[in-house]
Amino acid sequence: MPLPIEIHLYNTLSRALEPLRPAEDARLRMYTCGLTVYDYGHIGNYRTFVAVDILQRFLESEGYHLETVLNLTDIDDKMIDRAQRAGRSVREHAEIYARAFAQDMEFLGLRRPDHLVRATDFIPDMIAWIERLVAAGHAYASQGSVYFRVSSFPAYGRLSGKPLEELQSGARVDSDQYEKEQARDFVLWKAHKPGEPAWPSPWGPGRPGWHIECSVMSMKLLGESFDLHAGGADLIFPHHENEIAQSEAVTGRTFVRHWLHVEFLLVNGEKMSKSLGNYYTLRDLAAQGFHASGIRYLLASVPYRRQLNFTLDGLRQAEAAVERLRAFGDRLRRATLENADNVELQAAIEAAGLRFRGSLAENLNTAGALAAIFDLLRAGNQALDQNAMGLGHREAIERLLARFDSIFGIIETDDRRRMEAYGNELHPVEATLAxxxxxxxxxxxxxxxxxxxxxxxxxxxxxxxxxxxxxxxxxxxxxxxxxx
RNA sequence: GGCGCGGUAGCCAAGUGGUAAGGCAGAGGUCUGCAAAACCUUUAUUCGUGAGUUCGAUUCUCACCCGCGCCUCCA
Structure with a gap:
């Protein structure tokens, strides 16, 4: 086990790099905002999930014990809309895309979270929490809906850096639908409308608002105060801001210590959208013959706090880089070696190990970590060319490569097998010869x-x-x- | 307008107050019947623009230009 290393991660709340300090020794509780299962996840969603996956694998390799939660939103406006248009119940619709999500996870080799939860499985918990908010004066019922009273929570706006006053004036008002005291108040419980799924509640039939699910599920599974909460950068406001308000208004405790936000993925420099025709799902890419390892490499190669411009050319480059990593592994394995002294190689191996680990420890600098591995690769190839690698060197290199791969997950990946995640949905180019x-x-x-x-x-x-x-x-x- | 991310070689991209990692592509070479694959070497007098601080700035400060995101339910 390597010596302890201090890990720094950017915390959106403080806008600064902060050392990771678990509440409990070596135990980290982490919640990730997942997907609304109204459609297939797209490459942008998976950028976030790959970043989280790599972070979790790295933390585990550093000796932390993680407890992780990932949620799927299976009830909200979009769910209802899409299900209706598809002529299905919301439940059936959710089921289809939750299954697709599971296939995508398998395809990409994303670790299963300890708890993969769905909003509709926690309705009673949400109702109970809303009742507590109402009882404490932080929420009010109005025409069968319940709203969070933002003015009752002075810290509102801290995460997103939005001054309370501004939210007041700048907010849009959808007065045609809901009766709120103030425009900035957000909905906790939505009164039932005809044709929509509904659950009984003290305020009459209805359904939960979007934000409450994450507060309730995360606290139920991880405790009222936990270490890490991650999601896409667009969730900072209002989603995570609202989560903090709803949670802390009741508990009076710090809801989450460390907020992590993964920057957006662009496609050809533009926001992904179906109308632009630049909307990619994993199965689209797989059907075009791209591999899980290449996709993972590309998504991982840009540090998570930078926008990533996704292009098919970039994906081709990523696949080429993966091939080179694998070729080196093969060459190492095949080489016939004897014991040999090589001080330079030894130093290069140690330097690569330090740099690899140090890069990841510094806000998950995946680009730096990859550079360290490619430096190792060159040093190793040179030594093999000169017949100057010993058995001990190979062992050390293989150990470092194994650690790299346990985090990045791209070398020992059977890409053909991964394709099977999609069953016979895909029709990739079949081999024409047996x-x-x-x-x-x-x-x-x-x-x-x-x-x-x-x-x-x-x-x-x-x-x-x-x-x-x-x-x-x-x-x-x-x-x-x-x-x- | 407010908040935030970013502008480094053809493309992707790291980084530090002391003079530019790494990947892909390109070029040259080794190997090969020729290829392919692999390997090696090589590719930015320069880090959006201007000014300032400094012995010295890509790295700090200010201004400006450009791209992108969020600003009530989009990862």
Whole structure:
């Protein structure tokens, strides 16, 4: 186990890097705002989830014990709207996309959270919490709905840096629908409208507002005060601001110590939207032949607090980088080594390890961590070229690569298997030749080469290439092949 | 307008008050019958613009320009 290292993470609340200090030794409780399951998650959603995944894996590798919660919102305006248009019940609609989400998680290799929760499973808890807010004077009922009284919570606006007064004047008023005391007040419970799902409550039938679910579920599972809360940058206001208000107004305690927000992903420099035709889901990309490891690499390669401009060209670059990492792993494994002294290599390995870990510890600088790994890769290749790597060096390098991969999850990833997450939904380019047919053609080619009939040999190779088979002649006379 | 993120080589991108990591692509080379793959080498007198602080700034300060996000339910 490595020596303890101080980990710094940017806290949106303080707008500064702060050392990570768990409430309990080496125990971290973390909540992540997940997806509203009205549709497939898109690449932007998964940027957030990959960042959280890598953070969690890193923290675990540093010896922390995590308890994690991820929520799926399965009841809100959009859910109702989409379900109606699809001619399904909200419940059925949610079920379809929750399953799709599970497939996406499997495809990308995202760790399952300890608790994957859905809003509608916690309605009674939400009602109970709202009752407490009402009893404490922080919320009021009005025409079957219940609203949070923002003026009763002086700290409101601290997370997003919005002055209370401004919220008052700047807010939009949807007076046609709801009766609020003040425009900035937000809804905790929505009165039932015809055609919408509803649950009984002290205020009559209705359904929860969006924000309350995260407060209630997180506190129920992680306690009233926990360590980390993550989500997309767009959730800072109003979602997380409201979560803080709802929670702390009742408990009087710090709801969350450390707020993490993942910046937006853009596509070709623009916000993703269906009308622009730049809206990607994971299954879209998989169907185009892109791999889980490449997608993960690309999403992880830009530190989470920077906007990430997603392009297909960038994805191709990422896939190439992954290939190089894997090739190095293979080369290491295949090399025949003896013991050898190599002070320089030893130093390079140690430097890479320090830099890798130090980069991640400093606000999850994934770009720096990757650079450390590629430095290691070059040093290793050079040593192999010069026949100057010892068994001990290889062991040390493999250990570091294993640690890298336990966090980034891209080397030992069977991309073809990952594709199976989507079952027969996808129709990727199928191999046009069976393995036996490939071997037969390769045998004919080998014979042709022996006879120095290179015209025929090349013709056979071209034939295989057309079928998506890459042929590689190695130095020792062996022939390797793989499917593109 | 308010709050926030960012502008570093063809593309992606790290970084520090002391003179520019890494990846991809490109070029050259090793290997090869030729390829492919792999490996090695190489690619920014310069970090949006202007001014200031400093012995010295890409890194600090100020102004300006540009891109993006949030500002009541979008990750």
């Amino acid at each position: 393995d036996e047919a490939v071997e037969q053609l390769l045998a004919r080619r080998a014979a042709a080469r022996l006879e120095r009939n290179y015209a025929l040999a090349d013709q056979l190779r071209t034939q295989l290439e057309t079928a998506g088979i890459v042929v590689e002649d190695t130095r020792d006379g062996q022939v390797r092949w793989r499917r593109k």
